[in-house]
Amino acid sequence: MSEKIRTLVVDDESGVRFFLEETLVKAGYDVSKAASGEEALDRLRDEPYDLMILDLKLGGRVDGLKVLEAVRWRWPEIIVIILTGHGSLESAIAAIRDGVDGYLLKPVEPRQLRQAVKEALERRALLAELPGRKDDSEVLQRGPFSIDLAKHLAMKDDEPLDLTPREFRLLAHLIDNAQRVVEPKELVRVVQGYECDSLHEARQIIKWYVHRLRQKVEPNPSKPRYIINIRGIGYRFGEQ
Known part of the structure; x- marks a missing residue:
């Protein structure tokens, strides 16, 4: 090397x-x-x-x-x-x-x-290349959230969110793919850079990150509005 x-x-x-x-x-x-x-x-x-x-x-x-x-x-x-x-x-x-x-x-x-x-x-x-957009200078806007990929800055209602790098990648990827449900294996690959052969393993890993992220972005984490679980499939971003 x-x-x-x-x-x-x-x-x-x-x-x-x-x-x-x-x-x-x-x-x-x-x-x-x-x-x-x-x-x-x-x-x-x-x-x-x-x-x-x-x-x-x-x-x-x-x-x-x-x-x-x-x-x-x-x-x-x-x-x-x-x-x-x-x-x-x-x-x-x-x-x-x-x-x-x-x-x-x-x-x-x-x-x-x-x-x-x-x-x-x-x-x-x-x-280092994730969340995988060609233009990392872009700012993602969805609902009350603003994600500046270049500055690695996440905002909600114009207030900065205190996110870890992995939480930031999870939120950014869900917002960037708000038009679809994202499967657990894809989320683990984006968040962790880890390829899961087992769907069960992927679900267990990403569930923990989702729990942590909800504590920081949801008004009521027990009744999530933004990080939505679609049973048996994965997660999607909700804008309500």
Whole structure:
């Protein structure tokens, strides 16, 4: 690669840290290591990173989930791949909901690690082009909402909305496609950059984002007017 991706490896097992570092350095990445959540946050505050490989089951006061939460709110541009010894569909979905870009179950092979990093980088590059309009200088207008794609600014009734990047993409895509019902798999791809083979998985992932978005844009989230669920199909934007 022409420019090395600055990578932070976070794991409390020295052998795992060594394996991750060795594999990624051989693949051309610039790698730093942290043995705890506290050390990881210190490094993140001191230096910029493009990618982080994070063990969820860290010991100490700051576990992997706390590190992930901090990254998602303070350094959302960092690509995060979760590495854990406890795998299931539910935990994978939970990790994706929390904004991770990849998910690996220990023990992981070098080829799997390299592939996961490659795919996460490709998905992030794709997300940079979303919500997929040719003219990102356009401002979307629907009902009380105004979405400035270039400035990444969402307004409702001329008041700014405090949306995360994924919530912004979800709202923008629904407004941009207000003439149709959008299927869960499409919404997950737009919001998360994650291709779901399972419709059940896609529904579970996007349901969480819809819940969060409704809390911020609906007058009464329990009776939504704007983010409408069409049972068995997907979601559409309502202008009432």
